[in-house]
Every structure is written in C-alpha cells, then in structure tokens.
Amino acid sequence: MELQHFSDDHPLIFSAVTASGFTCDGCNESIKSSRYSCRKCDFDLHPSCAELPRELQHPIHSKHPLILHKTPPYDGKTCTCSVCNLPCKWFVYNCTHCKFNLDIKCASLRFIPGAETHDHPLTHFRKLISFTCDFCGKEGMGMPYLCGICGFWVHCTCASLPRMLKHIRHKHPLNLTYSLKDNYSKHRLCQVCVKKVDTNYGVYYCSSCDYVAHLDCATDENGIDENFMQESKGEEPTDNTHFTNTPLTLELSRPQFRWYRCHACQFQSNGFIYNCHKCDFVLDVSCSLISELDTLTHIGHEHPLIFSSTTNDEECSACNSKGRIFRCTKCEFTLDFGCAALPHTVKYK
Known part of the structure; x- marks a missing residue:
C-alpha cells in the first residue's frame, strides 16, 4: 500500500x-x-x-484552522509549542496568522483532560503563563490545565499520563498516584534511577511491593513494557525487550577481532562473550552475571546497591570514571559495572 x-x-x-x-x-x-x-x-x-489530518480545527485554537508542517515554518528558526512550551523540532500544527504552534502530542489531547491524573474535570487555561505543576512539582511556561474546584494546575503532558503502566524492572503494574499517604516518609528512593522521590507529588507506585518510581523514570521509552501497554489497549503485542533482554548468545570472541570491549564495563578481553549480532551488543562473562533487576551486595560497601537506569553517565565512587552505575540505597556511594565485576581476590605471578 x-x-x-x-x-x-x-x-x-x-x-x-x-x-x-x-x-x-x-x-x-x-x-x-x-x-x-x-x-x-x-x-x-x-x-x-x-495519517494525521493536514488541516485541524482544534478547540485550543478555535478561531483559525491549524496546518500540519514537517518542520516549524519559520525559515529554519526554532519555535516552541504554545501549549507545553517545549521545542517543536518535528511535525507541528501551525497558525500563520497568530504564530500559534501545537506539537502533535498536545494536538492529540482530547476533551476530558485530567481523567487519568485528577478526580475533577480540568479546564484548559488559554493564556501563556509561568506556573508550578501540582502533579510533577516542576516549574513551567505554557498553557496548563486548571481545576476550578481545588485550584490544581497541571502540565498538558502530565494530564495525559497513563493511569497504569508496567516497567520492565518490576513484575507488577504500577499505578499513577497523586501522592503517597502521610504515614509514608516524604522522601523515598525511586527504584529505577535510585534517587530520592518527593512523595508529595505524583509517582508511579506498586502497593504490593512498596515500589515507587519517578514519573519520568516510569514512562521512559527504554523501560516501559510496550507489550503490557498494547494489551491494555487491546492491541497486538510486539516483541520488545531492552538492555540485555534481547537474547544473547555465548560464543568465543569475534573471529575477525582478537580483542573486544564489553559494552557494560568497557574492559577489553579476548575470551568468551555474550553477543547480540542484531544490536552489535557485547557483554563479557563477568558482567553477564550481574542483573539490573537484582540488588547487588558488594564486599566493598555495607549497604545494598541497585542498578540505576538513568541514561546519564555518573561518576563511580571507586575509580572516578563515568558510566552506568549501581547506586547505594542509603548513601551517595556508586559503583560502575567494571568495579562491580572485579574479582575479590586475584593471583599474580
């Protein structure tokens, strides 16, 4: 077709x-x-x-039709969405008369905003203002949604968050929660990035396991379980796993190379490897024994360590290099894959 x-x-x-x-x-x-x-x-x-319509009559900007453009129609100049105030770099609806821009995510928001995040109907505030979102706690500039009953302000993106999702690092679905109850500590650890969570604001939470995650961490595309999301919408699931969850094959180091570099610890080796040819992903045997789903108990630190799924490289407390790390659940100690995989004792000639 x-x-x-x-x-x-x-x-x-x-x-x-x-x-x-x-x-x-x-x-x-x-x-x-x-x-x-x-x-x-x-x-x-x-x-x-x-299949997006080329011309759109949207209630957010009802006085003129909006035209879909491949890139912002300003001769290469950047622009921001008039609703969420985020940069428009890809498809964008535009009104040339008013210089009004609407990215396709905001354009897809329908007429019952907040149904997933708030108990009352929300009204779209059609003025560009500076505000603090009562759901995520972040400051923003844009056209938020407002609850006239309780004075609740929320980003457009927060208003469209799914009520339930599943993360690949947890076995149960996570529920969108406005705030955790008063009998819980105000500051907890996100089980994805292993950083503090302010539970006065929205989080994703599993009550069965007392598992909490930041909104951004839980909805990150690299961690969200797409099969669960598609099944919940009645769609056919696709095979989608990440990190090392595409299948890896144990083999001797690549025949065309004498040495290889492990993608986790960055160490060079020439022995057995776990390899995914499709993704060009290589893992040495030591790192393959460390699972991102498990708590790591290391002889070099007194507290448990959890793998941090943040995409930003962070400094290892042991070697000061930057990379993907395990973070202590109780203090600021971090350990990268290379240091975590080091043997406790070695023999030297």
Missing part, C-alpha cells in the same frame, strides 16, 4: 512487518511495529503520524 504524503517527495510504502531500530521522523519516537517508509530518503513514519 502506497501513501503520497506531504512530507516527502516520493510515495511512502506501508510495511506490516515488525520494525526495530527505526525512529519516526514525525514524532522522533521509536517505531516498534508497522510503518510507512521511503527507502530513497531514509524516511519513516508511524501509521498514526502518517
């Missing part, structure tokens, strides 16, 4: 085959199932992005 789309000079070809390693050029999110693509231009779109 072909689609002549305004964003590309060539017809886009629909492929129903499950895709991996592709990024949508309309919304910049990963493509994990079917897609429209132009092989000549290396251009790919989600079906939902490819």
Whole structure:
C-alpha cells in the first residue's frame, strides 16, 4: 500500500512487518511495529503520524484552522509549542496568522483532560503563563490545565499520563498516584534511577511491593513494557525487550577481532562473550552475571546497591570514571559495572 504524503517527495510504502531500530521522523519516537517508509530518503513514519489530518480545527485554537508542517515554518528558526512550551523540532500544527504552534502530542489531547491524573474535570487555561505543576512539582511556561474546584494546575503532558503502566524492572503494574499517604516518609528512593522521590507529588507506585518510581523514570521509552501497554489497549503485542533482554548468545570472541570491549564495563578481553549480532551488543562473562533487576551486595560497601537506569553517565565512587552505575540505597556511594565485576581476590605471578 502506497501513501503520497506531504512530507516527502516520493510515495511512502506501508510495511506490516515488525520494525526495530527505526525512529519516526514525525514524532522522533521509536517505531516498534508497522510503518510507512521511503527507502530513497531514509524516511519513516508511524501509521498514526502518517495519517494525521493536514488541516485541524482544534478547540485550543478555535478561531483559525491549524496546518500540519514537517518542520516549524519559520525559515529554519526554532519555535516552541504554545501549549507545553517545549521545542517543536518535528511535525507541528501551525497558525500563520497568530504564530500559534501545537506539537502533535498536545494536538492529540482530547476533551476530558485530567481523567487519568485528577478526580475533577480540568479546564484548559488559554493564556501563556509561568506556573508550578501540582502533579510533577516542576516549574513551567505554557498553557496548563486548571481545576476550578481545588485550584490544581497541571502540565498538558502530565494530564495525559497513563493511569497504569508496567516497567520492565518490576513484575507488577504500577499505578499513577497523586501522592503517597502521610504515614509514608516524604522522601523515598525511586527504584529505577535510585534517587530520592518527593512523595508529595505524583509517582508511579506498586502497593504490593512498596515500589515507587519517578514519573519520568516510569514512562521512559527504554523501560516501559510496550507489550503490557498494547494489551491494555487491546492491541497486538510486539516483541520488545531492552538492555540485555534481547537474547544473547555465548560464543568465543569475534573471529575477525582478537580483542573486544564489553559494552557494560568497557574492559577489553579476548575470551568468551555474550553477543547480540542484531544490536552489535557485547557483554563479557563477568558482567553477564550481574542483573539490573537484582540488588547487588558488594564486599566493598555495607549497604545494598541497585542498578540505576538513568541514561546519564555518573561518576563511580571507586575509580572516578563515568558510566552506568549501581547506586547505594542509603548513601551517595556508586559503583560502575567494571568495579562491580572485579574479582575479590586475584593471583599474580
């Protein structure tokens, strides 16, 4: 099936085959199932992005129709969404008369905002203001939603958070919670990034396991369980695992290379490896024995350590190098994969 789309000079070809390693050029999110693509231009779109209406009459800006553009129509200049105040770098709806911009995520918000995050209906505040979101606690500039009953202000993105999701690092679904009860400590540890959580604001929480996660950490695309989300929507699940959860094959080091570098600890070796040829991912035997799902007990530190899923490289307390780390659940101690995988004793000639 072909689609002549305004964003590309060539017809886009629909492929129903499950895709991996592709990024949508309309919304910049990963493509994990079917897609429209132009092989000549290396251009790919989600079906939902490819089928967006070119002209939109939206209640947020009802006086003029909004036109969908591939990039902001300002001669290469950057612009921000008039609702969430985030940069518009990909598909954007625009009103040239009012210089009004609406990214496609905000354009998809429907007429019952806040149904997932608040008990009362929320009204869209159609003025650009500076405010503090009562759900995530972050300051922002944009057009928030307001509850006239209790004075609740919320970002548009927070108003559209799912009420329930599942993270690959936890066995149970996590529920969106406005705040944890008073009998809990005000500051807890996010079990994903292992940093403090202010429980006076919104979190994702599992009451069965007393498991808490930041909103950003729980909804990060690299950790969210897409199969659960698709099943909850009645969609067909796709095979999507991450970190080392794509299957790894034990083999001798790559025949074309004498040495290889482990992607976890960055050490060089020439022995056995666990390898994913599809992702070009290599893991040495020592690092393969460390699971990101488990608590690490290390002889070099008195408290348990948990793998931090934050994408930012952080400094190891043992060697001062920066990389993916395990963080102490009680203090500021960190340990990277290389140091965590070091043997406790060695023999030297």
